[in-house]
Amino acid sequence: AQTVTQSQPEMSVQEAETVTLSCTYDTSENNYYLFWYKQPPSRQMILVIRQEAYKQQNATENRFSVNFQKAAKSFSLKISDSQLGDTAMYFCAFMKLPPNKLIFGTGTLLAVQP
Amino acid sequence: EAQVTQNPRYLITVTGKKLTVTCSQNMNHEYMSWYRQDPGLGLRQIYYSMNVEVTDKGDVPEGYKVSRKEKRNFPLILESPSPNQTSLYFCASSLRQGGSGANVLTFGAGSRLTVL
Numbered sequence: 001a002q003t004v005t006q007s008q009p010e011m012s013v014q015e016a017e018t019v020t021l022s023c024t025y026d027t028s029e030n031n032y033y034l035f036w037y038k039q040p041p042s043r044q045m046i047l048v049i050r051q052e053a054y055k056q057q058n059a060t061e062n063r064f065s066v067n068f069q070k071a072a073k074s075f076s077l078k079i080s081d082s083q084l085g086d087t088a089m090y091f092c093a094f095m096k097l098p099p100n101k102l103i104f105g106t107g108t109l110l111a112v113q114p
Numbered sequence: 115e116a117q118v119t120q121n122p123r124y125l126i127t128v129t130g131k132k133l134t135v136t137c138s139q140n141m142n143h144e145y146m147s148w149y150r151q152d153p154g155l156g157l158r159q160i161y162y163s164m165n166v167e168v169t170d171k172g173d174v175p176e177g178y179k180v181s182r183k184e185k186r187n188f189p190l191i192l193e194s195p196s197p198n199q200t201s202l203y204f205c206a207s208s209l210r211q212g213g214s215g216a217n218v219l220t221f222g223a224g225s226r227l228t229v230l
Contacts, residue, residue, distance in 0.1 A: 004156075099162055100210070101172070
């Protein structure tokens with residue numbers, strides 16, 4: 001069975017600084033997808049970034065980028081130029097098709113300090 | 115606006131009183147799923163549906179029922195709620211296959227359920 005591990009329950013960063021959230025996963029599959037979701041205080045689940053395992057190039061979305069190391073089964077999220085609005089719980093998640101089941105880590109609570 | 119709509123958003127009930135949390139999507143998605151979120155555990159899948167009349171258990175199905183009579187609706191039923199079902203519930207949907215959106219789940223806003 002697949003598992004996702006986020007070893008940092010809480011993190012803090014100063015506004016405008018860069019922070020990296022860690023995620024490791026365990027799977028015997030070769031084709032899968034990885035995601036980072038953001039959950040602000042509103043509790044809405046917001047997709048931050050996704051990565052297809054067959055793509056070697058790391059995904060990037062504006063200030064958010066990932067470091068995908070397939071052999072090491074590592075999928076970290078880097079947030080550059082942190083903003084107060086980035087304060088949220090961040091979940092790493094794994095998906096194998098079919099079905100479209102997401103397996104989540106336990107989350108990292110990120111606080112951006114002014 | 116493309117969205118997944120859950121109701122109610124908040125509910126306080128008592129042990130044993132049957133309740134239903136509704137979920138509806140307007141994106142013509144084949145796949146729908148329910149998750150529960152508990153502190154320190156992340157989100158865990160309860161049930162999912164690959165299409166109309168096709169449902170299957172997720173990782174924590176005990177105490178829940180679902181149905182998929184129409185493509186757009188996927189209600190979650192708690193026949194006899196217990197306090198350990200106090201949680202935050204999310205409905206999500208996606209295309210089943212084909213295209214870049216097939217693996218992207220759209221989540222509802224969440225339903226906070228308290229069972230006394």
